[in-house]
Amino acid sequence: MTAKPAEISVDVEANIAAICARYGNRSDALIEILHDVQETGGHITRDAIVGIAAALNISRADVFGTLSFYDDFRTEPVAAGMVKLCRAEACQSVGADALAARCDANGIAHETVYCLGNCALGPAAMVDGRLIGRANEEKLASAVRHAKAEG
Numbered sequence: 001m002t003a004k005p006a007e008i009s010v011d012v013e014a015n016i017a018a019i020c021a022r023y024g025n026r027s028d029a030l031i032e033i034l035h036d037v038q039e040t041g042g043h044i045t046r047d048a049i050v051g052i053a054a055a056l057n058i059s060r061a062d063v064f065g066t067l068s069f070y071d072d073f074r075t076e077p078v079a080a081g082m083v084k085l086c087r088a089e090a091c092q093s094v095g096a097d098a099l100a101a102r103c104d105a106n107g108i109a110h111e112t113v114y115c116l117g118n119c120a121l122g123p124a125a126m127v128d129g130r131l132i133g134r135a136n137e138e139k140l141a142s143a144v145r146h147a148k149a150e151g
């Protein structure tokens with residue numbers, strides 16, 4: 001039997017084990033597992049990295065390498081009202097870059113993502129998981145205010 005890392009709490013360990021077990025503890029499912037862990041906890045903690053590595057029988061460096069390769073994974077909690085702004089081609093063609101500049105000018109914190117699956121309604125954005133089509137700075141500012149009031 002493999003020794004359990006001492007720093008993992010029982011709750012985190014059980015949660016991580018359950019998520020990894022859903023994928024048969026397969027290391028080739030690491031990306032899906034990381035998505036599920038992030039969806040559950042909002043971000044991927046150090047404990048989660050340790051637990052995933054143990055469950056999949058891979059190194060912590062392997063888990064961290066994959067996690068750090070993809071922009072969408074987070075190791076820190078996200079503040080309420082974070083805007084994801086699509087800068088992929090379809091959204092760029094309808095003004096995503098100009099919208100990003102206006103967000104900067106208006107103090108709307110945002111991060112760039114590449115395609116939110118809402119290409120027909122670009123520029124597309126997402127605020128705390130809520131998709132916003134034909135985004136403009138007024139819509140985004142309103143969504144951020146709403147998210148912060150709820151969060």
Ligand code: FES
Pocket residue numbers: 086087088089090091092114115116117118119120122124
């Ligand atoms: S290109 Fe922006 S949502 Fe697909």
